[in-house]
Amino acid sequence: MRTTLRAVRAVSARRVGSLATAKPALRTAPFLASAAAGFRVEAATALLQSCGRRNYSAAVTKVVRPTAEMYPEIVRDARFGELTAADVEYFKSILPESAILQDDQDLSGYNIDSMRKYNGQSRLVLKPRTTEEVSKIMKHCGERKLAVVPQGGNTGLVGGSVPVFDEIVISLANMNKIRSFDEVSGIIVVDAGCILEATDSFLAEHGYIFPLDLGAKGSCHIGGNVATNAGGLRLLRYGSLHGSVLGVEAVMADGTVVNGLGKLRKDNTGYDIKQLFIGSEGTLGVITGVSVLCPKRSKVVNVAFFGLDSYEKVQQAFVKAKSELGEVLSAFEFMDRESQIQVARFSELRRPLDEQHNFYVLVETSGSNREHDDEKLQNYLEGLMESEIIDDGVVAQDETQLKNIWTWREGIPESLARTGGVYKYDVSIPLEDLYLMVEDCRARLIEKGYEIGTEASNIVSVVGYGHLGDGNLHLNVAVKSYDKAIEKVLEPWVYEWIQKRQGSISAEHGLGFAKRPFLKYSKDQSMINLMKQVKEIYDPNGIMNPYKYI
Amino acid sequence: MPPRLNIVVPVKRVIDYAIKPRVNAAKNIVETNGVKFSLNPFCEIAVEEAVRLRESNKDLVESITLVSAGSAKAQDALRSGLAMGADKAALIECPGIDDSKLLSLEPLAVAKLLKAYVDKSGANLVIMGKQAIDDDANQTGQMLAGLLNWSQATNASKVDVAEDGTVSVTREVDGGSETLAAKLPMVITTDLRLNVPRYTKLQDIMKAKKKKTDKLSPADLGVDITPRLETVSLADPPKRVGGAKVDSVDSLISKLKEVGAI
Ligand SMILES: Cc1cc2nc3c(=O)[nH]c(=O)nc-3n(C[C@H](O)[C@H](O)[C@H](O)COP(=O)(O)OP(=O)(O)OC[C@H]3O[C@@H](n4cnc5c(N)ncnc54)[C@H](O)[C@@H]3O)c2cc1C
Numbered sequence: 001m002r003t004t005l006r007a008v009r010a011v012s013a014r015r016v017g018s019l020a021t022a023k024p025a026l027r028t029a030p031f032l033a034s035a036a037a038g039f040r041v042e043a044a045t046a047l048l049q050s051c052g053r054r055n056y057s058a059a060v061t062k063v064v065r066p067t068a069e070m071y072p073e074i075v076r077d078a079r080f081g082e083l084t085a086a087d088v089e090y091f092k093s094i095l096p097e098s099a100i101l102q103d104d105q106d107l108s109g110y111n112i113d114s115m116r117k118y119n120g121q122s123r124l125v126l127k128p129r130t131t132e133e134v135s136k137i138m139k140h141c142g143e144r145k146l147a148v149v150p151q152g153g154n155t156g157l158v159g160g161s162v163p164v165f166d167e168i169v170i171s172l173a174n175m176n177k178i179r180s181f182d183e184v185s186g187i188i189v190v191d192a193g194c195i196l197e198a199t200d201s202f203l204a205e206h207g208y209i210f211p212l213d214l215g216a217k218g219s220c221h222i223g224g225n226v227a228t229n230a231g232g233l234r235l236l237r238y239g240s241l242h243g244s245v246l247g248v249e250a251v252m253a254d255g256t257v258v259n260g261l262g263k264l265r266k267d268n269t270g271y272d273i274k275q276l277f278i279g280s281e282g283t284l285g286v287i288t289g290v291s292v293l294c295p296k297r298s299k300v301v302n303v304a305f306f307g308l309d310s311y312e313k314v315q316q317a318f319v320k321a322k323s324e325l326g327e328v329l330s331a332f333e334f335m336d337r338e339s340q341i342q343v344a345r346f347s348e349l350r351r352p353l354d355e356q357h358n359f360y361v362l363v364e365t366s367g368s369n370r371e372h373d374d375e376k377l378q379n380y381l382e383g384l385m386e387s388e389i390i391d392d393g394v395v396a397q398d399e400t401q402l403k404n405i406w407t408w409r410e411g412i413p414e415s416l417a418r419t420g421g422v423y424k425y426d427v428s429i430p431l432e433d434l435y436l437m438v439e440d441c442r443a444r445l446i447e448k449g450y451e452i453g454t455e456a457s458n459i460v461s462v463v464g465y466g467h468l469g470d471g472n473l474h475l476n477v478a479v480k481s482y483d484k485a486i487e488k489v490l491e492p493w494v495y496e497w498i499q500k501r502q503g504s505i506s507a508e509h510g511l512g513f514a515k516r517p518f519l520k521y522s523k524d525q526s527m528i529n530l531m532k533q534v535k536e537i538y539d540p541n542g543i544m545n546p547y548k549y550i
Numbered sequence: 551m552p553p554r555l556n557i558v559v560p561v562k563r564v565i566d567y568a569i570k571p572r573v574n575a576a577k578n579i580v581e582t583n584g585v586k587f588s589l590n591p592f593c594e595i596a597v598e599e600a601v602r603l604r605e606s607n608k609d610l611v612e613s614i615t616l617v618s619a620g621s622a623k624a625q626d627a628l629r630s631g632l633a634m635g636a637d638k639a640a641l642i643e644c645p646g647i648d649d650s651k652l653l654s655l656e657p658l659a660v661a662k663l664l665k666a667y668v669d670k671s672g673a674n675l676v677i678m679g680k681q682a683i684d685d686d687a688n689q690t691g692q693m694l695a696g697l698l699n700w701s702q703a704t705n706a707s708k709v710d711v712a713e714d715g716t717v718s719v720t721r722e723v724d725g726g727s728e729t730l731a732a733k734l735p736m737v738i739t740t741d742l743r744l745n746v747p748r749y750t751k752l753q754d755i756m757k758a759k760k761k762k763t764d765k766l767s768p769a770d771l772g773v774d775i776t777p778r779l780e781t782v783s784l785a786d787p788p789k790r791v792g793g794a795k796v797d798s799v800d801s802l803i804s805k806l807k808e809v810g811a812i
Contacts, residue, residue: 398588399568
């Protein structure tokens with residue numbers, strides 16, 4: 001290095017890291033491996049390694065009982081055809097060998113969901129590469145009345161992405177090309193199977209951001225996100241997919257390709273049919289392409305994390321955030337004490353706050369002017385300290401700290417999943433009652449004679465966390481193993497509780513298999529009837545993702 | 551009772567560790583416009599270690615002083631360090647150095663500045679990063695120890711101060727670790743495993759605003775910082791080409807043959 005200075009830090013950073021551990025790719029590295037390896041900054045948000053099919057062996061390897069056995073009240077629809085050798089022969093004529101999976105071992109990752117709660121019995125997975133192939137598959141399935149399950153990254157949390165009986169799985173994993181990106185408008189057109197994180201990284205290179213972010217980003221597909229109308233961590237800032245998705249291309253139950261890949265921000269020409277696909281969870285057609293309006297990526301991102309002693313104060317902090325951080329506020333996530341204890345069990349990262357608090361809040365700001373944003377955040381935080389709304393807090397000083405702090409929010413689902421099983425309730429309720437639900441739930445379990453968190457008890461923890469900014473609570477009951485009796489204590493009690501407060505029984509995860517019987521707690525009969533009519537029209541034989549949704 | 555420690559911690563503001571640096575189109579500087587800068591991770595570890603020495607024994611440490619040489623923006627690095635628990639700071643503002651030219655403040659110049667500052671300050675211990683992650687020189691600490699004629703222990707993964715004032719430093723070396731012991735004064739450079747730096751608390755950020763930062767210039771210290779090296783060219787590391795999936799063993803073999811791997 002005497003005269004030629006090749007001081008390019010990508011190289012040097014790697015050298016720095018190599019001493020302890022190579023720097024794992026952000027948010028895909030398993031949370032533990034990195035921390036265990038020693039260097040503090042490495043750990044990324046992980047996630048999903050324990051859920052996604054890639055890593056089953058590393059996670060819980062307990063056998064997942066077949067859904068059909070667990071829910072004997074659900075019976076196979078006799079109208080559906082049964083898969084024959086001739087069907088497989090036909091698929092072989094339109095798809096390459098590698099796109100057809102029939103081995104038990106290959107199939108299990110597609111039959112079992114990310115929570116390891118549901119286990120289907122599909123004998124066939126098809127992995128088309130083009131819309132045309134999907135169309136040919138659906139035409140054949142339509143004619144033969146073979147039921148199908150469209151599957152994205154299989155990260156869904158309501159059992160919607162896996163078969164119940166012998167439905168054919170249509171995996172979009174091989175449709176993963178970015179079709180086009182317009183640097184001026186920020187409109188991206190992608191295949192449905194593009195992985196959210198990969199798409200976002202592509203956009204980052206161009207100074208844009210995908211308007212959705214969630215813990216499962218390393219595995220979930222854009223098509224899956226649209227199919228579930230996923231909400232996630234930045235809804236507060238960028239709004240719902242109903243606003244940012246500009247167009248959808250889909251293949252219907254009879255193989256018809258619907259080309260709705262509009263790239264227009266404004267288009268008032270008739271019924272906005274694409275909206276039906278957003279959140280349809282594979283029950284109307286297979287989404288094969290999506291166009292999305294992406295915002296510019298913020299140059300300046302700050303994260304603060306603080307501890308509070310009551311839910312009351314969490315709300316006060318939120319009200320102040322809205323008025324004082326205003327346009328730069330991009331996330332306001334809250335977590336309770338129990339949720340952080342669970343993350344700490346598996347993470348070897350340093351906890352942001354050394355002492356324990358009853359509640360924690362993660363605030364993120366995104367803007368374009370560092371001084372302006374820093375000052376706003378600083379004033380906001382000082383105000384919180386002075387008015388004693390918060391007890392303690394930290395501000396990320398660099399990108400690594402920023403990412404590490406996020407793991408304390410994003411790592412919750414994964415750390416809970418490691419306990420064995422999780423009963424997940426994803427609800428919207430008016431803010432003032434939001435946390436009461438967690439307290440009431442704990443009280444109910446105790447009243448019914450269950451212990452929580454003791455050596456002998458099956459229930460490990462009852463935690464609450466969520467997107468407070470959107471009035472969205474995740475109530476999670478983590479158990480060592482799924483137990484019908486516990487389920488019966490929780491359901492329909494949880495749904496009745498929500499109904500009384502005019503809440504939603506599924507704020508963002510959808511209905512899938514798990515929530516279907518409870519739809520009536522959130523929607524009145526007239527609405528349900530309309531939904532049924534829609535389903536009738538688009539999928540008259542009911543082959544699209546049956547036994548679910550409605 | 552060991553002598554009380556007056557610790558100087560030199561710190562540097564660098565492009566954030568998590569950000570991928572890019573070379574500009576003219577291939578002469580690393581693009582810094584709109585790029586996030588942070589405290590160099592090794593410097594952060596050094597500040598943390600100084601603060602921990604104080605926390606481990608409240609009588610041991612008399613003062614912790616940060617010093618940074620560079621542009622006025624080096625103030626950010628000082629502010630981060632003050633919020634972690636240092637008492638005061640000094641900024642050696644170097645004319646002609648801005649973000650894009652940070653690399654032209656060479657290790658020897660920095661070592662000379664630090665020597666002059668340390669002489670003036672009456673410090674008996676310097677704890678600093680083993681290297682900055684921008685130029686990766688890993689020279690300043692050693693040069694400083696040489697100029698001061700102090701003991702040095704580089705790449706520290708553990709630091710202990712004994713009752714009699716002996717400082718023992720464990721350092722990672724190829725195939726294991728080595729422990730050195732020396733009397734003060736001394737220069738210690740920090741390695742990754744020394745500690746896990748704390749998050750910065752709000753209260754401490756607020757307190758840091760009230761802490762004092764002295765301003766100095768190279769001229770005040772009588773040091774000439776004219777670069778001795780010339781940057782001939784800068785290049786990005788070669789782009790990694792993405793892998794591809796193959797359908798069968800046969801196609802794998804033919805692909806490997808194609809690229810001459812077998
Ligand atoms: C750790 C973790 C964190 C999460 N965080 C959030 C969160 O913050 N917010 C949130 O809203 N959700 C969250 N989720 C759940 C969320 O719904 C999914 O992660 C994601 O949106 C689903 O995408 P996927 O590609 O995995 O779809 P899958 O799980 O494969 O499928 C989900 C549903 O969509 C259907 N589907 C998938 N692809 C298609 C397609 N191409 N065409 C038609 N139908 C299709 C499936 O049939 C199924 O009904 C989280 C999940 C995990 C595991």
